[in-house]
Amino acid sequence: MQMFKWPEPAADTRPITERGGFTAGFLVTLAGCFLATLALPLFVVHGEQVPQFLPAGGFALGAVVSFGRRVWPAIWIGVTLGYCAMSGADLIGNIGTGRLVVGLLLGGAFTLQSVLAHPVLRNFLHGRKMLLPLVSIGLGLALTGLLTASIVPMVWMTLVAMSSGTGFLVLGFLNTWIGACLAGPVFAPLTVLAFVGTGLIVPQEQRRGTFVKLAIISVVTACIVIAITVMEGSISDNCSTNSSDRSVPCKGLYRGLSREVIWYFFLVIREAGLVIGVSMVALVLRVASMETALRQEIEQGFSNIAQMANFYASIFDDAVDGIYLVDYTRRRILAANKSAERMFGYEPGKMEGLDSRRVVDRDWIDMLHADNKSFRDFVKEKSGAPFDWVGLHKDGKRIFLEASSSCHIQNEREIWSVVFRDVSQRRREEELKRQFISMVTHELRTPLTSINGALGLLLSGKVVTIPVGAEKLLKIANDNSRRLLVIVNDILDIEKIAAGHMKVEMRLLDVARVLDQACAAIGGYAAQFSVSVKLDTPESIPQVALDPTRLMQVMDNLLSNAIKFSPRDGEVTVRAFVFGNFMRISVHNDGAGIPPEYQASIFEKFSQVPNTSPRQVKGTGLGLAMAKAMVNAMGGRISFESLPDQGATFFVDLSLGVS
C-alpha cells in the first residue's frame, strides 16, 4: 500500500495577491511619475534632461512603500537605480540613446519582476532575502546589457547609415521616434514577449491572451507617441529651432503660443505616454503572473484535497470493521466499505443505493416493530452507545453484529454512519459455552440428586437406624454434597443471568412479610453459628413492587454472608424503611468489616473476602454478583457501607414507583 504523505507546507502559504506590496508600490510609482512629468515645465534649466530624475524619485518612493515585502522592493530598487543611471547617461549622451536604454531597462526590470514571481525562482529566493536585491539588480543589468549590446547598436547603426544622406532633421525625428516610441512602449513589450514566448512567465494556456494584450498596448501607445512626435516635429517647422531664442513667436498651428509652452506640453504628454505604456505592460504581466500563481495554488489545493480525500477514503475502505453510510429518510445506503460488503455478501459497489432494510434481519425488525420502533429509531436512540443487531446476509443468513452509530449533517440531510463487526462467531462460542455449562451442570445435578437424596434419607433416620459414630461422617458427606449442589446451582443462575434468561415477576407486596420469611428461613443456619437475626420493620410500611422469589434469594445471600462473617453470639439486624423514592432494606452485622482492597470488586463474580473467623465457611463467590443482578432485574440497586471492625451494612433499594 502506498504510504500516505501529508502535504508539505508551501514556502509561503499566503495567496500571492496578499504577498507583496506590488499594487501599492505600483500606484505610488505611477502617481510619482505623473506628478514628476506634470512638474516638467517647472524645470527648464537643461531642457528635458533634469526632470527625468523625478520619475526616478517616483520609483524610489514605490520601493520605499513596498519595502519589506519580499520580492517587489528589490525590483523597484533595481528599476530606480537603473533609471537613475540612465538618466545620468542621458545628461551627457544622446537623448535618444538614453531614452532607448531607459525603455529597455524598464522593460527588462518589469520582466525580471515577473520572472521573480515565477515559483522556481521565488522558491529559490525564499529564505535567501539577502540575495534578493543582488539577484534582481544583477539580472536587471545583465538583461539590459544583453539587450543593449545586441539590439541597440544594430538598430542605431542601421539608422545612422540610413540617415547619412537625409540630414539632421530626419535623424532627429527618427532619434526621437526611436527613443520615445520604440524604446518605451514598444521595446519593453517586445522584450517581455520574448520571455512570454519561452513560457517562463506566462503559462502556455495564457500566452495568447497576454500576447494580444501586450500587442494592443504597444500599438496604441506607439500610435499616440508617434502622433505626438509627428506633431512635435512640426514644432520645428513652425517655431524657431533655436531653443534659446524664446522671443520668436510660433507660426501656423502654434500661433500665439510660445515655443516652450508647446514643447513642454508635448513633453508632458510623451513622458506620460511612456510611463503609462510601461506601467500597462507591467500590469498585464503582473496579472498574468498572478493568474499563474493562483492557478498553481488552486491546483495545489485541489491536489491536497484529493490527497486528503484519498486518505480518508482508504481509512473507510480498509477498515476491518464494516462501515456504511445511510440516509434513513430515503432508506438508502449511500456507501459501504469493503468489510461491510464482505460481511453482507455483496459485490464491490453493489451496496450503494441498496434499501437500508435489506441488510437487517426481518425477525429482528419485527421485534423492534413490536416495540413500535423502526431500525432508524433504534439506531438514533443508541447514538454513540454500542448496540447489538441482527443483520441479513445477501443469501438470507442471519449475522450477529455489534455496532455503533453516529449522525452527520450534510447539506441539511441526516447521514448516519454505522460501524459494526461480525460477532456471530463469538455468539456461537457463547452459545456453545452456555450449552456446555448447562450440560455439565445437568450431568452433575443428576448424581447430586441421588447423593443428596440418599444422604438426606439416611440422616432422617426414618429409613435405617444410623450406627453410632457414623452420623458425624454422614453429616460431613451431606453438608459437602449440599455445598456442591449450591455451587452448581449458583453457576447455573449466573449463566442464566449472563444469558439474559432471568425473569422477574413483579408484584406489589409488603416487604416486611418477605423479610419475615427470609429471616425465618435462615434461622437454622444462624443457629449453627450462634448468631441471632433481628428484624426491625416499622408498623406501617408501603407496598413495593418486587419479585418475592428473587428477593428471597437476595436476602438469603445477604443474610448468610452477614451470619458467616459475624462474631460468635453476634447479631444480624435487618431493617426496612423508606429512603427517598426507595424502600431500603439494610442487613447489618458486627463483623470485621470488608477489607478496603476487596470493596471495589465485591459485587463481581468469584470475588471472595477471606473469612478470618475460625469457622472457615466458604462460599462460591457468586452470591453477591447474583444478588446484584437480581436486584437490578427488579429495577433496584444494591450497595454497602463498611468500616474496619465496625461490621458491614448492605443496602437493597427497591423503587417505590414515586418520582
Add this chain to the structure above:
Amino acid sequence: MSQNLRHIACLDDEADILMIAQLALETIGGYQVSVFNCVNSALDGLAACAPDVLLLDYMMPDMNGPAVLKAIQSDAALAHIPVIFMTANAFPPDEAHFLGLGAIGVIAKPFDPLTLPDEVCRIWTDWGSRAG
C-alpha cells in the same frame, strides 16, 4: 377427587433417583409406589397398577417427557392419570409451559427427599381442588 393420595408411580431412566424417590415416598410419605425405569415398561404397566399420579422425568434418552405424556394422554386406559414432571433442566421453561403440555405440576431436581412426599401431595391436592 375426594379420596386421598395413595398410589404414586415414578418413571425415570436414572435407577438411583428412582430408588431415592421410591424410598422417600414410601418411608416418609407412606405411599404405595410403583417405579418404571423405561418408557415401554411404564406404558405397559401403568394401566395394571392404576396409580393416582405419575412422576415423570422430563428428559429421558429414549423418549422425552412431553412425548411420553402425549402417549399417555392418547391411551384411553391411561389418559385419566395425572402427571407431574420432574426436571433437572438447567434452563427450565416456565411452569405454565408444563401445565400447557397437560401436566398438573412440576418438581425441580434435585429434590429434597424429605419434602418430596408433601410436595407431590400438595400438587395433587391443588389439582384435585382445581378439577373440583
